[in-house]
Amino acid sequence: MIYLDSAATSMLKPPSVKREMIEAMVNMSSPGRGSHPWAMKASSVVYDCRENIAKLFNVDKPENVVFTFNATHSLNIAINSLVTKGTKVLVSPYEHNSVMRPLRAAGAEIRVIEGELFDNFSFLANAEKMMPWADVVVCTHVSNVFGCVLPINALGNMCRSMGKKFIADASQSAGSMNVDFAASNADFMAFPGHKGLLGPQGTGVLICKNEAKPLLYGGSGTDSLLPLMPENLPDMLEAGTHNTAGIAALNEGVKYVMRQGAENIRLHERNLLNIFSQPLFKNSNLRMFYCENNAMQSSLVSIIPLKTNCEYVAEKLAEEGIAVRAGLHCSPLAHQSLGTDATGTIRFSFSPFISAAQARTASHALENILKKL
Amino acid sequence: MESYIIMCRTITYAQRAQRLLDRAGIRANIVKAPQGLTSEGCSYGIRVSKAKGHRATEIMRGAGIKLGKSFYQTPDGEIREIEI
Numbered sequence: 525m526i527y528l529d530s531a532a533t534s535m536l537k538p539p540s541v542k543r544e545m546i547e548a549m550v551n552m553s554s555p556g557r558g559s560h561p562w563a564m565k566a567s568s569v570v571y572d573c574r575e576n577i578a579k580l581f582n583v584d585k586p587e588n589v590v591f592t593f594n595a596t597h598s599l600n601i602a603i604n605s606l607v608t609k610g611t612k613v614l615v616s617p618y619e620h621n622s623v624m625r626p627l628r629a630a631g632a633e634i635r636v637i638e639g640e641l642f643d644n645f646s647f648l649a650n651a652e653k654m655m656p657w658a659d660v661v662v663c664t665h666v667s668n669v670f671g672c673v674l675p676i677n678a679l680g681n682m683c684r685s686m687g688k689k690f691i692a693d694a695s696q697s698a699g700s701m702n703v704d705f706a707a708s709n710a711d712f713m714a715f716p717g718h719k720g721l722l723g724p725q726g727t728g729v730l731i732c733k734n735e736a737k738p739l740l741y742g743g744s745g746t747d748s749l750l751p752l753m754p755e756n757l758p759d760m761l762e763a764g765t766h767n768t769a770g771i772a773a774l775n776e777g778v779k780y781v782m783r784q785g786a787e788n789i790r791l792h793e794r795n796l797l798n799i800f801s802q803p804l805f806k807n808s809n810l811r812m813f814y815c816e817n818n819a820m821q822s823s824l825v826s827i828i829p830l831k832t833n834c835e836y837v838a839e840k841l842a843e844e845g846i847a848v849r850a851g852l853h854c855s856p857l858a859h860q861s862l863g864t865d866a867t868g869t870i871r872f873s874f875s876p877f878i879s880a881a882q883a884r885t886a887s888h889a890l891e892n893i894l895k896k897l
Numbered sequence: 898m899e900s901y902i903i904m905c906r907t908i909t910y911a912q913r914a915q916r917l918l919d920r921a922g923i924r925a926n927i928v929k930a931p932q933g934l935t936s937e938g939c940s941y942g943i944r945v946s947k948a949k950g951h952r953a954t955e956i957m958r959g960a961g962i963k964l965g966k967s968f969y970q971t972p973d974g975e976i977r978e979i980e981i
Contacts, residue, residue, distance in 0.1 A: 558929065571913070587907070746907050746939050746941060748938030754907065758907075
């Protein structure tokens with residue numbers, strides 16, 4: 525199999541991720557729920573992961589790293605903390621349903637920052653014009669459909685200087701490029717553990733600048749006599765038993781990224797994207813959303829076949845052992861912004877464990893399928 | 898051994914404290930505090946030797962760790978609250 529669906533979930537992981545997950549299931553119980561060796565081992569590994577994530581994302585206090593079940597859970601906490609009925613929220617044109625649905629459910633007034641694909645200059649100019657209206661800004665770092673890299677640090681600075689709250693969604697960038705929480709000036713930064721950080725599904729992270737409003741209420745292991753959740757991070761946002769095995773495994777993924785260097789991973793993946801894309805530039809059977817500027821597009825690219833539907837091509841690729849994703853990718857706003865909502869796209873996303881030869885094979889396979897139509 | 902128990906509210910703070918102190922050459926164990934030491938219920942703290950108690954407190958405060966009450970524990974297990 526050539527797995528090019530890492531933007532959904534990274535299936536190819538460092539072997540230590542699986543090993544540590546088994547180790548946790550055998551030798552670790554619940555962190556913060558006792559003082560016996562199995563609970564303390566779990567606590568130690570969970571804290572180790574918190575500390576490593578704090579280092580990787582430039583967070584000054586490990587306790588501001590909160591474990592969640594996925595990025596959607598993280599975004600729901602962030603939105604629940606800052607948005608109520610009538611809150612004015614500016615969003616990028618590429619937001620996922622994990623942002624848009626909780627915003628609508630909260631009763632937010634939403635406006636979309638306009639901008640051309642791969643043009644951050646116009647995006648920031650429009651953001652500046654619209655910013656006085658807003659209370660809160662939510663922006664993805666990388667579009668999960670088009671791979672465009674948005675200027676979250678510049679946007680965060682703008683928010684800070686104009687007194688607006690800022691939520692950054694690093695779902696597609698965490699682990700796949702350098703992401704600096706402090707430089708982003710974000711109040712919250714959300715990302716999953718199971719994509720670029722190479723951990724298992726069921727793991728997510730929310731980095732908090734300050735305290736937040738709990739989304740879930742329940743046991744926290746400490747301050748049990750308080751009628752509501754403890755007031756300290758991370759306990760206030762981590763109700764219920766942790767996914768210890770998941771977090772222990774995620775820690776191995778994070779350590780892998782730290783060893784390799786997020787920038788080196790970005791360069792490797794972007795090289796693969798170029799190898800895959802270049803043979804397709806002159807192909808008249810498809811439309812491709814590609815940016816030559818390596819800094820403006822991450823390691824994923826979308827295409828639309830012009831003679832058939834996306835799902836058919838994805839199915840044909842799967843028959844040849846190539847895993848990709850077709851459809852709207854849970855981001856209808858992104859498709860509406862670019863007029864691709866009627867067709868969706870086929871997304872090819874790369875990972876550290878894909879080789880140049882595999883990228884070439886996938887490109888040729890796509891060419892051959894399109895040629896036969 | 899005579900020791901101090903310094904409450905850290907959450908196990909995350911206790912772990913951060915333990916690692917900070919370890920880097921400073923002070924051995925600290927994480928302990929689940931006996932009920933009754935705090936008014937909020939279950940809590941964690943760190944135990945250090947009596948000789949290192951003041952230095953440990955300084956290091957933790959300097960790192961911005963939110964500390965709770967401190968206790969002195971005699972070798973036979975008696976505990977009483979103290980100011981460090």
